[in-house]
Amino acid sequence: MCEGDPVNQSWEDRVAAAWATFDDYPEERAHEFRALIDALASEVPDDSPLGAFERACAWDSTGHSDKAVPLYREALERGLSDLSRYKGRRAKIQLSSSLRNIGQAEEGVRLLTPELVAPSDELDDAVRACLALCLSSLGRDREGLALVLGALAPHLPRYQRSMANYARALVEPEA
Numbered sequence: 001m002c003e004g005d006p007v008n009q010s011w012e013d014r015v016a017a018a019w020a021t022f023d024d025y026p027e028e029r030a031h032e033f034r035a036l037i038d039a040l041a042s043e044v045p046d047d048s049p050l051g052a053f054e055r056a057c058a059w060d061s062t063g064h065s066d067k068a069v070p071l072y073r074e075a076l077e078r079g080l081s082d083l084s085r086y087k088g089r090r091a092k093i094q095l096s097s098s099l100r101n102i103g104q105a106e107e108g109v110r111l112l113t114p115e116l117v118a119p120s121d122e123l124d125d126a127v128r129a130c131l132a133l134c135l136s137s138l139g140r141d142r143e144g145l146a147l148v149l150g151a152l153a154p155h156l157p158r159y160q161r162s163m164a165n166y167a168r169a170l171v172e173p174e175a
Helices: 009-020 027-041 049-061 065-077 085-101 105-117 124-137 141-155 160-171
Strands: none
Touching: 009 027, 027 049, 049 065, 049 085, 065 085, 085 105, 085 124, 105 124, 124 141, 141 160
């Protein structure tokens, strides 16, 4: 990004600083936080996926999954994943969670399942956790538990192999 572009490191830093204050806004002041994010989002071009993404996050984080869903979709449709693979992946995770919250968990599963084989990054466990919640909402608890155990196993000080095997056994057919 160029020095004169609306979206540069300064903008990203200001967005991060705004999010760092999120806990300073109790529920009754959630509208003030959304206005702060909206003001920052209004600094980017109208067709930028970043504005829609940040607005979606603000609505989502203040308990309005229904308002976040169309904004996450808009951000992804406008190429958020091309602009930032990391933010694109976050948007998919958060969109899936919001879809589950509004009773559309099946769509969340469809959106996150391909992320299981996407290039690995620090969001891998979040993908599995959110996918597990979507699966549970659909009555597929064993699959969800298998995902969570599989994600947890590498972080254990012992029993990694056992937990990974138990996770696989939850979903693999018995011989």
